[in-house]
Amino acid sequence: MEALEAAAGEVSKDEIMKLFQAQRDAFHAELPVSYQTRIDRISRTAQMIIDHQDALCEAVSNDFGHRSSVQTAMTDLMSIVGHAKDHKKNLKKWMRPEKRKTDFPLGLLGASGQVEYQPKGVVGVIAPWNFPINLAFDPAIGALGAGNRVIIKFSEFTPETGELCKKLVADYFAPEEMLVITGGPETGKAFSEIPWDHLIFTGGGSIAKHVMAAAAQNLTPVTLELGGKSPTIIGPDADIQRTTQRIALGKMMNAGQICLAPDYLLVPQDKEEAIVEGIKSNVAEQYPTLIANDDYTSVINARHKERLQSLIDDAVQKGAKQTIVNPGNEDFSNTNSNKMPLTVLQNVSDDMRVMQEEIFGPVLPVKSYRHLDEVIDYVNDHDRPLGLYYFGEAESDKRKILDKTISGGVTVNDVIFHIAQHDLPFGGIGPSGMGAYTGHDGFKEFSHAKAVFRQPKINIAKIAGFLPPYGDATQKTLKQQMKF
Known part of the structure; x- marks a missing residue:
């Protein structure tokens, strides 16, 4: 990857695709993703921020020409640690399957239904320049908590912050878990064209239209955090x-x-x-x-x-x-x-x-x-x-x-x-975005809610008259069900 970035600071689509595929393969090999593994990755993210807070504040300030280190600590770093604490407190509860009711009288006959929250796979995060650390790693924590792998694209307008985070993530994570890439508009374009299992973009509405159009080619689900006039x-x-x-x-x-x-x-x-x-x-x-x-x-x-x-x-x-x-x-x-x-x-x-x-x-x-x-x-x-x-x-x-x-x-x-x-x-609505993250809502955003129905041994279809040839039992069931 270094050689490809050296020429113009850009990363090719082929190289991003290789990184994506390596994470996707590792993700499938790991399933199911345990609570302990998820918390470990979240904890490493928080510890990385805590261990290097001074260097991170300095990098952001250098990228801005000057930015209050106190403000960076409050708005970028503290939020990430807080988000990690929230996951540590609640993730086990969020991961539990949700029991759902089955249609009468299936439950009485032994049928059951539930929703299992399953990780989607590899999540791409396109972070903006205004809160470069927070808006990279807050979504990443949500994605990791849901059991996914993460690749983050940092903004070219915060190059020092991006390079520092790239190095730190490489120190704290295997590339198959989470990694950072940097680069300019061409990298951003290529990044949005990867067939992510989920893509989150934070930025302006005009660029979001291009991101969404590129994601649509792969039917990639997107979360768009935009802005507008509040x-x-x-x-x-x-x-x-x-x-x-x-x-x-x-x-x-x-x-x-x-x-x-x-x-x-x-x-x-x-x-x-x-x-x-x-x-x-x-x-x-x-x-x-x-x-x-x-x-x-x-x-x-x-x-x-x-x-x-x-x-x-x-x-x-x-x-x-x-x-x-x-x-x-x-x-x-x-x-x-x-x-x-x-x-x-x-x-x-x-x-x-x-x-x-x-x-x-x-x-x-x-x-x-x-x-x-x-x-x-x-x-x-x-x-x-x-x-x-x-x-x-x-x-x-x-x-x-x-x-x-x-x-x-x-x-x-x-x-x-x-x-x-x-x-x-x-999250936003319409021109200000779609989807939402943080907390339980973020866990659900980065998870697939999979319906699981368990049918009892008894022949439900025959009892209800749904097993051909259709007859009186069929008509009786239809008559009952078509009442409102």
């Missing part, structure tokens, strides 16, 4: 200080480069200015300075920074009011850093690119409303979001938003936090 709705009775503090935390984390980041705010018309002021003051409290602040993360590269600036310029040109939240009054034009201050945009309209594209950075549009029903109509008129956030106290308003909008997941009175709960499924 609305943050501030209700008429929300506590503005608490609300804006939590929004500031969620939006500034990873410099807004989160698929679940608050993408835009929907705020009561009479509280818009107070909310903008609240955002500004809370950002200033959390990040008094930005450029040299170790807690504040850089935009991933110059190209992405230019894209974000173009969104701002387009909105301002079309009439938006911009407020640059720069608490330390720093000169961002006189630095080689790709860090950006938060830009709040008011008077936004749907003809602006910032209201059409997923932002994925420190830009926050604010749109006002008069009645909550307007908010519901607006959200429902746009693509289903990955996350939706509501701030407010009245239970009737919370229930209205929950019942009348559709999204991948919801956090009430905060943002993003539903993804941190291991017993809740994480």
Whole structure:
């Protein structure tokens, strides 16, 4: 594999196919995959992260130009260890066959039915750059817990992290268990064309369409974790200080480069200015300075920074009011850093690119409303979001938003936090993705639910009249069964 990667940093489809086939052969030879084996692989994954946390944080920071090591530890590493602990606590229970009822009177005659959760085989994981460790190994733990083998494709935008993880996985695992490959777009294309037993992709919707089309050629089941524009709705009775503090935390984390980041705010018309002021003051409290602040993360590269600036310029040109939240009054034009201050945009309209594209950075549009029903109509008129956030106290308003909008997941009175709960499924719907993982839902996602029916010795078909030649018994059974 090294020789094939050396030329252009890409891995050929033939080489990926060899790695896949080696894992598939080892998987079949091992069946059934014991609880002890699954827990051992999960434990090694967690221990790998714990043993090398400093090196992993440094690699991610180097790839970003700067990223808070504390944040990487919290959002990437801690989550993986937590996911491993959740499996250690619950996996034995999840693996048990589920008893199911048989149709009357088969159970009385000795028949039985159950669902057995069986591993699928080899799972391919295409990880993104924004949380490169978490979004590689969190799905991997789910796949390993279900009894599968795993091959992970790291993003070319985090090369140092990818190379380090490639080395670490090789140290902790046999290649037939789990391995990492790196490479660029050609590798990614080849990776999605492999006949995986399951493929999970985390990234943008435009690339997801190509991944899904390639997977369709092999009828590969896919989990797509995408993104989109996650609305943050501030209700008429929300506590503005608490609300804006939590929004500031969620939006500034990873410099807004989160698929679940608050993408835009929907705020009561009479509280818009107070909310903008609240955002500004809370950002200033959390990040008094930005450029040299170790807690504040850089935009991933110059190209992405230019894209974000173009969104701002387009909105301002079309009439938006911009407020640059720069608490330390720093000169961002006189630095080689790709860090950006938060830009709040008011008077936004749907003809602006910032209201059409997923932002994925420190830009926050604010749109006002008069009645909550307007908010519901607006959200429902746009693509289903990955996350939706509501701030407010009245239970009737919370229930209205929950019942009348559709999204991948919801956090009430905060943002993003539903993804941190291991017993809740994480996934999108429609343009924001399909399928879900983490916890028990992830175990099921990466397992095949196999129906097993055991027929008793007694001749059921003859008793029921289903054994030819058909006669009176047949008609009697049909008459009974065709009642509703």
